[in-house]
Amino acid sequence: MTASYEPGRRELYWLDRWQEWDLYRTEQDPTRPKYYCLEMFPYPSGDFHMGHARNYTIGDVLARFHRMNGYNVLHPMGYDAFGLPAENAAILRGMHPARWTWQNIEKLRYWFRRMGYSYDWEREIATCHPDYYRWTQWMFLFLHHRGLTYRARAPVNWCPQCATVLANEQVVQGGCWRCHTPVVRKELEQWFFRITAYADRLLDDLKLLDGWPERVKVMQANWIGRSEGAELRFRVEELGEDITVFTTRQDTVFGATFLVLAPEHPLVKRLAAGKPGESRVLEFIAEAARHRGEPEDGAAERPKRGLFLESYCRNPATGEDIPIWVADYVLMEYGTGAVMGVPAHDQRDFEFARQYGLPVRVVVQPPGGGLDADTMTAAYDGPGVMVNSGPFDGTPNEEGKARVTAWGQERGWARPAVQYRLRDWLVSRQRYWGAPIPIVYCERCGIVPVPEEQLPVLLPEVVDFSPRGMSPLATAPEFINTTCPTCGEPARRETDTMDTFVCSSWYYMRYVSPRYTAGPFQKEAAFYWLPVDQYTGGIEHAILHLLYSRFFTKVLYDAGLVPEPEPFRRLLTQGMVLKDGAAMSKSRGNVVEPAPIVEKYGADTARVFELFAAPPEKEIDWSDRGVEGVYRFLMRVWRLAEVRPGLFRQVPGHPEAADAAAREVRRLVHRTIKKVTEDVRDRFMLNTAVAALMEMVNGLYAYVGEDRTGGDPAVVAEALHVLVRLLAPFAPFITEEMWQLLGGEGSVHRQSWPAYDPGLVAAEQVTVVVQVDGRVRHRFQAPVDATREELEAEALAAPRVRQFLDGREVARVVTVPGKLVSIATRPAAS
RNA sequence: GCGGGCGUGGCGGAGCCGGCAGACGCGCGGGACUUAGGAUCCCGUGGGCAAAGGCCCGUGUGGGUUCAAAUCCCACCGCCCGCACCA
Numbered sequence: 001m002t003a004s005y006e007p008g009r010r011e012l013y014w015l016d017r018w019q020e021w022d023l024y025r026t027e028q029d030p031t032r033p034k035y036y037c038l039e040m041f042p043y044p045s046g047d048f049h050m051g052h053a054r055n056y057t058i059g060d061v062l063a064r065f066h067r068m069n070g071y072n073v074l075h076p077m078g079y080d081a082f083g084l085p086a087e088n089a090a091i092l093r094g095m096h097p098a099r100w101t102w103q104n105i106e107k108l109r110y111w112f113r114r115m116g117y118s119y120d121w122e123r124e125i126a127t128c129h130p131d132y133y134r135w136t137q138w139m140f141l142f143l144h145h146r147g148l149t150y151r152a153r154a155p156v157n158w159c160p161q162c163a164t165v166l167a168n169e170q171v172v173q174g175g176c177w178r179c180h181t182p183v184v185r186k187e188l189e190q191w192f193f194r195i196t197a198y199a200d201r202l203l204d205d206l207k208l209l210d211g212w213p214e215r216v217k218v219m220q221a222n223w224i225g226r227s228e229g230a231e232l233r234f235r236v237e238e239l240g241e242d243i244t245v246f247t248t249r250q251d252t253v254f255g256a257t258f259l260v261l262a263p264e265h266p267l268v269k270r271l272a273a274g275k276p277g278e279s280r281v282l283e284f285i286a287e288a289a290r291h292r293g294e295p296e297d298g299a300a301e302r303p304k305r306g307l308f309l310e311s312y313c314r315n316p317a318t319g320e321d322i323p324i325w326v327a328d329y330v331l332m333e334y335g336t337g338a339v340m341g342v343p344a345h346d347q348r349d350f351e352f353a354r355q356y357g358l359p360v361r362v363v364v365q366p367p368g369g370g371l372d373a374d375t376m377t378a379a380y381d382g383p384g385v386m387v388n389s390g391p392f393d394g395t396p397n398e399e400g401k402a403r404v405t406a407w408g409q410e411r412g413w414a415r416p417a418v419q420y421r422l423r424d425w426l427v428s429r430q431r432y433w434g435a436p437i438p439i440v441y442c443e444r445c446g447i448v449p450v451p452e453e454q455l456p457v458l459l460p461e462v463v464d465f466s467p468r469g470m471s472p473l474a475t476a477p478e479f480i481n482t483t484c485p486t487c488g489e490p491a492r493r494e495t496d497t498m499d500t501f502v503c504s505s506w507y508y509m510r511y512v513s514p515r516y517t518a519g520p521f522q523k524e525a526a527f528y529w530l531p532v533d534q535y536t537g538g539i540e541h542a543i544l545h546l547l548y549s550r551f552f553t554k555v556l557y558d559a560g561l562v563p564e565p566e567p568f569r570r571l572l573t574q575g576m577v578l579k580d581g582a583a584m585s586k587s588r589g590n591v592v593e594p595a596p597i598v599e600k601y602g603a604d605t606a607r608v609f610e611l612f613a614a615p616p617e618k619e620i621d622w623s624d625r626g627v628e629g630v631y632r633f634l635m636r637v638w639r640l641a642e643v644r645p646g647l648f649r650q651v652p653g654h655p656e657a658a659d660a661a662a663r664e665v666r667r668l669v670h671r672t673i674k675k676v677t678e679d680v681r682d683r684f685m686l687n688t689a690v691a692a693l694m695e696m697v698n699g700l701y702a703y704v705g706e707d708r709t710g711g712d713p714a715v716v717a718e719a720l721h722v723l724v725r726l727l728a729p730f731a732p733f734i735t736e737e738m739w740q741l742l743g744g745e746g747s748v749h750r751q752s753w754p755a756y757d758p759g760l761v762a763a764e765q766v767t768v769v770v771q772v773d774g775r776v777r778h779r780f781q782a783p784v785d786a787t788r789e790e791l792e793a794e795a796l797a798a799p800r801v802r803q804f805l806d807g808r809e810v811a812r813v814v815t816v817p818g819k820l821v822s823i824a825t826r827p828a829a830s
Numbered sequence: 831g832c833g834g835g836c837g838u839g840g841c842g843g844a845g846c847c848g849g850c851a852g853a854c855g856c857g858c859g860g861g862a863c864u865u866a867g868g869a870u871c872c873c874g875u876g877g878g879c880a881a882a883g884g885c886c887c888g889u890g891u892g893g894g895u896u897c898a899a900a901u902c903c904c905a906c907c908g909c910c911c912g913c914a915c916c917a
Contacts, residue, residue: 214834219911222913223913249917349917613842623842701871706870769849771850814898
C-alpha cells in the first residue's frame with residue numbers, strides 16, 4: 001500500500017486537535033432547532049468489541065449528519081454502572097465493585113473517544129455516582145409521594161447453594177446461572193412501583209409512536225396484555241362468601257360446570273380445613289409451589305393436575321351447585337386466581353374436565369351447529385349462537401357478552417372488568433451495588449421516606465460481600481442505624497437497593513443538565529431538549545427498559561416537569577454483529593477486538609464497514625474481507641485528494657458546465673447529494689448511502705483519469721468539496737485530513753451539509769425501454785421531456801420493434817414518459 | 831398454539847408508492863503498469879444456447895390480477911424473532 005495516509009497515526013492526531021477545538025460541546029440555543037440523538041448507554045462490563053461499536057456508530061452518523069444540517073445536536077454518553085457483575089467481581093476477586101466499575105468505564109471511555117464518536121464529554125454521567133443516584137433516589141420518593149409505590153410480600157428467586165437472591169434474568173432454566181442449583185421461591189417484603197396504574201396509557205400511547213418499529217410496539221402491547229371481560233361472583237354457601245372469577249367469556253357462564261382455584265388462593269386452605277382430604281390438599285399446594293420455580297417452557301403441554309376440594313359453589317346464571325377444584329393450571333398472579341370451568345369452550349378447561357370426568361355442556365353452537373358435548377375432542381372457542389343459556393338462547397355470543405354482564409349486574413353477581421398481563425414493577429434488590437432505597441423504618445412512625453434534602457443516602461464503602469441471603473448492606477451497622485427523620489428516635493434504614501432498570505429509566509433526562517444540583521434536571525433545559533428525537537439501541541430492550549422509561553416520562557409529564565408524555569420519538573433497533581454466525585461473546589471466544597482493527601485500518605474503516613454491511617436493523621456477520629474492501633474504498637477516496645493539495649483555494653467554487661463529461665460528473669455529484677441526504681434523513685439506509693458514495697467515487701476516477709490529475713479543476717473541486725462533506729459523518733478522521741489538505745476552512749465537521757441543485761439532478765437524456773408483449777426488445781435515448789406521442793412514434797418506428805410486430809397488429813400501447821413504451825399485440829386480422 | 835418478520839447471483843446486500851432484476855461491496859476471471867506485486871488502475875462476472883447480432887430461462891413453490899409482478903392478491907413450503915396454561 002503506497003497511500004500516504006496512515007490512519008493509525010493520523011487518527012490520533014485528529015483526536016487531539018478536536019479536543020483542543022472543543023468540537024462537540026453543546027449549549028442550549030433557543031434560536032436553533034434542537035436534535036437530541038441518543039444511543040442506549042452501556043453497562044461497563046469491561047470489554048468493548050466491534051459488536052458494541054455498531055450501535056454507537058449508527059448514532060454518531062445521525063448526530064453528525066444533523067449537526068451539519070443546522071440542528072443544535074445533543075449527543076451525550078454515560079454508563080449504566082450499577083449491577084450485579086460488579087458485585088460478583090468483588091466476591092470472586094476481592095475487588096471493590098466501585099473500583100471494578102470505574103476501571104471498566106475508563107476502558108469504555110477510551111474506545112468511545114478512539115472510535116471518533118462526537119459526544120459532548122462535559123455531559124458524561126455514571127449511574128453509580130452519588131451525584132446521579134441521589135436523583136434516582138429522588139425519583140423513588142417522587143413516585144412514593146404520588147402514591148405510585150407500595151410495599152408487599154412477594155416471592156423472590158433464591159439459590160440455596162449461593163445463599164443469595166437472584167434477579168429473574170439470572171435464573172437460567174430454573175437454575176442458578178452460576179452453580180445451576182435449582183432455584184426456589186422465597187417470600188420477602190419488597191417495594192413495588194405501581195406501573196399498572198399507567199397500563200392503559202402505556203398501551204394507548206403506542207399509537208403516538210409513529211417513529212417506532214412496528215414489532216416493538218406489538219411486543220409492548222402483548223406485554224401489557226389488556227383483556228376486557230367481566231368479574232363474576234360464585235356463592236359459596238358453606239363459607240357465606242363469594243368467589244370472584246375474571247373471564248373474557250361471560251357469554252359461556254351457563255356452561256360453567258366447575259370452578260377452579262389456584263393452589264395459592266387463600267380460600268383453598270379454608271375450604272379444605274376439617275375435610276377428609278385436607279392433608280392431600282396441603283400436599284398438593286406444597287407440590288405446586290415446588291413446580292412454580294421450574295422453567296415455564298412447555299408449561300402449557302404439561303398435564304394439568306388438580307384436586308376436588310369437596311366443596312360446592314352456585315353458578316349464578318343457572319343456579320346449579322358446581323364443584324370447586326384446586327388445580328395447577330390456574331395462576332394466582334393473574335385475574336383473581338380463580339376461574340370458572342367451561343370445558344366446552346375453553347381448551348384448558350376441556351382437557352381438565354376430560355381428565356377428571358367433569359361434565360361438559362355446550363352453550364355456544366358454531367354456525368353449522370352439531371357440537372356435541374359427549375363426542376367433541378377439543379373445546380370450541382369460535383363464534384356462534386348461545387344455547388342452553390336460558391333467556392339468551394339464540395343470541396349471537398359476541399353480543400351476548402355485554403348482555404350477560406348487564407343481566408348479572410342487575411342481579412348483583414357481575415360487573416365489567418379489565419385485566420392486564422402487566423404486573424407491578426418489583427424494584428427491591430437484595431444487593432450492594434445499586435442505589436439504596438431512601439426509606440427509614442421507625443418503630444413509632446412506621447415507613448418514613450428520607451427527606452429530599454438528606455439525599456443522597458450514600459452506599460457505605462465497607463460491607464461484607466460474601467453471600468449470606470440478605471442484602472450486604474444489612475452487614476453495615478453504621479448504615480442501618482440512623483434516626484427517624486420525623487421523630488428523631490433511633491430507626492433502621494431499608495437495606496435493599498433499587499433495580500438498575502430504575503437508574504436507566506430516567507438517564508436521558510439527566511443529560512439535559514447533567515451537573516444540576518437543585519433537582520434531577522433543570523426544567524427549562526428539559527423543555528428545550530426533550531423528548532429524545534432519535535434513540536438507537538438493541539432489540540433486547542424492546543420491552544423492559546423502553547416500557548419503564550415510558551412509565552417514568554408519563555409520571556413526570558403528569559407533574560408538568562417534561563414537555564411530552566413519550567420519551568423517544570424515533571427508535572432504531574440495530575441488529576447484532578455476528579462472528580462466525582453467532583453473537584460475539586467472551587465465553588464463545590469469537591470476539592473481534594477493536595485494537596488490531598483500528599491500528600491496522602483505522603476507526604474510519606471499522607465504522608464504515610459496520611454501516612455498509614447491511615441496513616442498521618439487520619444483523620451483520622463480521623467479515624475481514626469486507627473490512628479490507630472498505631479500507632480500499634477509503635484509500636481510494638484519499639488518493640483523489642492526495643494529488644490536489646490546496647485545491648479549494650485555487651479554483652472558483654462554482655464550475656461552469658464545460659463539456660459533456662463535466663456535466664455528467666456534476667450530475668453525479670448532485671444526484672449523490674440527494675441520495676445520501678434522503679437515505680440518512682428519511683430511511684436510515686446507511687448502507688445504501690455508503691454505496692452511493694462509492695458510486696460517486698467510481699465516477700470521479702473515470703473523470704480524472706489514471707493519474708487522478710485530469711478533468712476541469714473547478715468541476716473536480718466541487719466534487720471533492722461535496723464528497724468530503726458527505727462522507728464526514730461516516731468517516732470523520734480521513735475526511736478531516738482531506739479537508740485540511742484540500743485547503744478547507746476550519747474543521748470539516750463544522751461545515752454545512754451540501755445542497756443539491758434540482759436542475760442538475762435530472763438527466764437531460766434518458767434511456768427509454770420498449771417492451772413488446774411484456775419483453776424488453778429495444779431501447780433508445782430520448783430527451784427527458786419528450787412527450788408521450790414522440791416516444792410512441794419513435795418506438796413504433798424502430799426496425800427492431802417492427803420485426804416483432806411482423807404478422808401481428810398493435811392491440812394497445814402504454815407509455816410512461818421518461819421510462820418506457822409498452823406495446824401489446826394480437827394476431828393480425830386476416 | 832398465538833403474534834410479528836423474512837425467502838433475490840458463489841457470498842453480504844440493492845431495487846419492493848408495479849415499469850431495464852441483481853446498485854454497491856466481497857469473491858472470481860482477464861488486461862494494464864511493473865524487476866516483482868497479495869499494491870494500484872481498467873474491463874468482465876445470474877444460468878443456458880450462440881462465432882456474433884441475439885434468443886430462452888431466472889427473485890422459495892403453485893396460482894391470480896395487469897400491457898407489465900421481486901414488488902399487489904390467494905394458497906402452500908422453509909427459516910428467524912417475540913409470547914406462551916394470562917381465563
